[in-house]
Amino acid sequence: MNLQKDALKTLKETSRTFYIPISRLPKGLQEAVTSAYLCMRAIDEIEDHPNIDSGIKVQILKNMSLALQSGHENSTIEDMANTVKNYQHLIPEVSYRFGEWALLAPLSIAPRIWDATAAMADRMAYWADNNWRIKTKSHLDQYTFSVAGAVGLxxxxxxxWYDNTQTNREQAIGFGRGLQAVNILRNHQEDKIRGVSFFPEGWQLEDMHKYARYNLSLADSYTKSLPKGPALQFCQIPxxxxxxTLEVLILGKPKLTRTDVMALVSQVCS
Incomplete structure (x- = not known):
């Protein structure tokens, strides 16, 4: 099995939602987005891991960041794996194999993907080190940019890079923030169990719903501005x-059912 096929298999196992739009992308762009998604997923799995001490999370994330900062032309899969070898028994496979996902990126865009992933790993290390303390809306904006708004960029x-599509960067940030805000709402109860809250002090569910709706409105504008093509198709599904998801949460349901997801995806792709 070649690396791209293995990467798509791993993508399908970790996120069926993003597997669908990524698997439909044309060659070249598909490798770039697959690399970016799996690199981000690799560090996200560490940040969210319920059984890894925050101090160890910080060290792993910083090691991964430093490995990526060494540069595409100077790195091998073995070099990257060695930076997290001591933690192999703690972290999931998608995280341990981050070097493979990084080296999947086409050479002409790899530096941008590596830089974005390294920066995100450092930001996640900061939040883990500070126990995800979010006291104000400004803190929430900082966190949602760190883990999602920057992905939109x-x-x-x-x-x-692929076809010279020009986009509004503020709306691109809103695209990422909107998706992250919905994730915060969906995982709110689970986060509380592990002693973490991404709600600013004094915020209730309605406040976070309002925050999500505002950023999703930016995401709507962002998506509507995209020309017909792979970028539009990719963004429409998530x-x-x-x-x-926001609508079912308002109705008191925990999440969309698998049947709901497939029906919506079919509707978008038809």
Missing amino acids: LLSDLWG LTLAHA
């Missing part, structure tokens, strides 16, 4: 699912 750069 990276995607914007990938579209530009955005549609985010809107639908």
Whole structure:
């Protein structure tokens, strides 16, 4: 099995939601977005891991960041794996194999993907070190940019790299923030159990719903501005699912059912 096929298999196992739009992307762009998604997923799995001490999370994330900062032309899969070898028994496979996902990126866009992933790993290390303390809306904006808004910017750069698509960068940030805000709402009860809250002090569910709706409105504008093509097709699926998830959460349901997801995806792709 070649690396791209293995990467798509891993992607399908970790996120069926993003597997669908990524698997539909044309060659070249598909490798770039697959690399970016799996690199981000690798560090996200560490940040969210319920059984790894925060101090160890910080060290792993910083090691991964430093490995990526060494540069595509100077690194091998073995070099990257060695930076987290001491933690192999703690972290999931998608995280341990981050070097493979990084080296999947096409050479002409790899530096941008590596830089974005290294920066995100450092930001996640900061939040883990500070126990995800979010006291104000400003803190929430900082966190949602760290883990998602910056992904929106990276995607914007990938579209530009592939076919010179020009996008509004503020709206691109809103795209990422909107999806993350919906995730915060969906995982709110689970986060409380592990002693973490991404709600600013004094915020209730309605406040976070308002925050999510505002950023999803930016995401709507962002998506509507995209020309017909792979970028538009990619963005429509997670955005549609985010809107639908927000609606079922308002109705008191925990999440979309698998049947709901597949019906919405079919609707978007038809």
